Amino acid sequence: MTHDHSSCCGGHGHSHGHAHHHDHNHAPHAGPAEAHADLSGAPEAPILVEVTRGGMVESVHRGRACIVDAGGRVLARWGDIESPVYPRSAIKSLQAIPLVETGALDAFGLGDAELALACSSHNGETAHTSLAESWLARVGLSVADYECGEQVPYDPGTAEDMVRAGEAPTAFHNNCSGKHAGFLTTARHKGEPTKGYVRRDHPVQQRILGVMEQMTGTDLSNAPWGIDGCSIPTFGIPLGNIALAMARIADPSDLPDARAEAVTRIAKAWAAHPYLIGGRDTFDTAMMEAADGLVLTKVGAEGVGCALLPGQGIGIALKIEDGTSRAREVAMAALIRATRTLSDVHWSRAAALLRTPIASRRGAEVGEIRTAAGWPGL
């Protein structure tokens, strides 16, 4: 990590340099009834990503991000990192801690593959669903015990195959089926009822709440919260504290021994099974396969992303203001690049993640999704 301010934090007053202000003279004249509403008020979020088409920036994406170390030192930041963010699926690694700490994983003879699947938002490919299926069987449960709901697989090829075969999606195809298998396994191991394990007051969720508070360094008792797509609670946590929790996985030296051991094991499983974390054509799998284990990443819904650099004790958290995946992916790649952890060889494999071409329906390149001009560190 290079702490070069002029490189990390340039771009002040940047005006985009595109044709945004062309042709003002022809706008309709403002009549006496003209009025101008200002409805702003969200946390400050600079433009991180721009979408071009031909000679113009067509759309932009604002976001907030930070890079922190395990001591809570903010090494770089973009926008407001104090306002709460729902981390959604980006912190499944934290939600997997009780699975290890309670001894449930070992008690059932489960291994790194299952632990990686617990941290995943997977594609619903056979590689993922068959592992979830054998896992549930091993703890004596079935698909009927899931409370995450059915989901059409994210992977379009798998989804099409199922339509062709007349197969309906099940809870195994839910991108969270590994995480929920972990919840069920922990409840089973502790002798708790599995029914209702998604509810905030269930011991499974209460344990996770405690883990989240410790790892993020926050008191969540009065935090805003909501229900995630897979029916479990998600808590609003300042973005900087989400990054802090990731940094503590990367550098667990200040954690209690049992927790340090658990997160080290989780990081090892996460790094060892990039395909289980996402799957075909997913950001996480592509980024981690390119990075040779130097970076761990995890996407979340509504434009949230987390990453950590195990060798450097650094955590990264990102929230795209508008919740879009296309911006999250390009911005997360750029944040990782800004840490200067990966070599040119790594980036030659992951170049497509830094810049997404936009094609016409005939396949001609007509634009791109890229970091905004003035982005630091590139």
Added chain:
Amino acid sequence: MTHDHSSCCGGHGHSHGHAHHHDHNHAPHAGPAEAHADLSGAPEAPILVEVTRGGMVESVHRGRACIVDAGGRVLARWGDIESPVYPRSAIKSLQAIPLVETGALDAFGLGDAELALACSSHNGETAHTSLAESWLARVGLSVADYECGEQVPYDPGTAEDMVRAGEAPTAFHNNCSGKHAGFLTTARHKGEPTKGYVRRDHPVQQRILGVMEQMTGTDLSNAPWGIDGCSIPTFGIPLGNIALAMARIADPSDLPDARAEAVTRIAKAWAAHPYLIGGRDTFDTAMMEAADGLVLTKVGAEGVGCALLPGQGIGIALKIEDGTSRAREVAMAALIRATRTLSDVHWSRAAALLRTPIASRRGAEVGEIRTAAGWPGL
């Protein structure tokens, strides 16, 4: 249209009223290496739409919009309406003008249904593709003459049926196949080569460029431009001028006779065939079916939307900064509502357009997409 400033333009200094600023104390401490990049610089765009989950606004969408009359008077505006916007598919009604004005539509015995399809971004349902097919046959052309490219139908049910039947998508399923049928028909009628009709220098596109300049009141010779998804040029036009063109369709009294006649015919076809404009579960079809012809709407890619109120000579244009459809739909419904054109009966049919529930995968309502607090006129 009520020109009530206090209602149309309230919301200044609005602070959202949600728990955005909860729990600041626990953020990581800013160390000496902290830095703060400001990468802003896009056209000013207030928050128009917010996405909630439980006790918090999770994501927000900024945008720019205006309501203007046919004289170019701005009746209401949100953000910068002078910077150029690619109107994409939202102005297919303008691109259909030469189809009528050249006499091509009548010469081939085509009617309102085909004219509506020329203005559509359709779902690729059989209702749409069969009409495009019979139309091309009538002008002596085939699917091979299309230069828009193949597309999987927008309608998920149709797409699934095709997968089940082992059918590959064709250019008829392209949401622009009606517009392109119009282009081909005009070229055929004028004795121009059909090959290359999508190119900027082809007479078909040159005619449209002239129409766009006249209807929007802009000189586009040096405008930024790019290639649309269907391979034709799209030009950057100030948002206010896009709205002006819509207002001129609504009130063509100042247009030359032939053009006034053409846009009147287009508006009539557009109003008569809401299903052809979009299809099942599309915003345009739902909004227009609810509105009994009092409002015509048309979505475009990257968060653009246009609408007009034929009875009131008013045009509306909208650009969501981040290009998302979910925000465009809620914002466009709110803009229409702000004009106070529709009755409670109309809105009772279209209530779902003003507020989109967000459900968990088990179907529980866990949040909503809604206009930002402080939105005027609601």
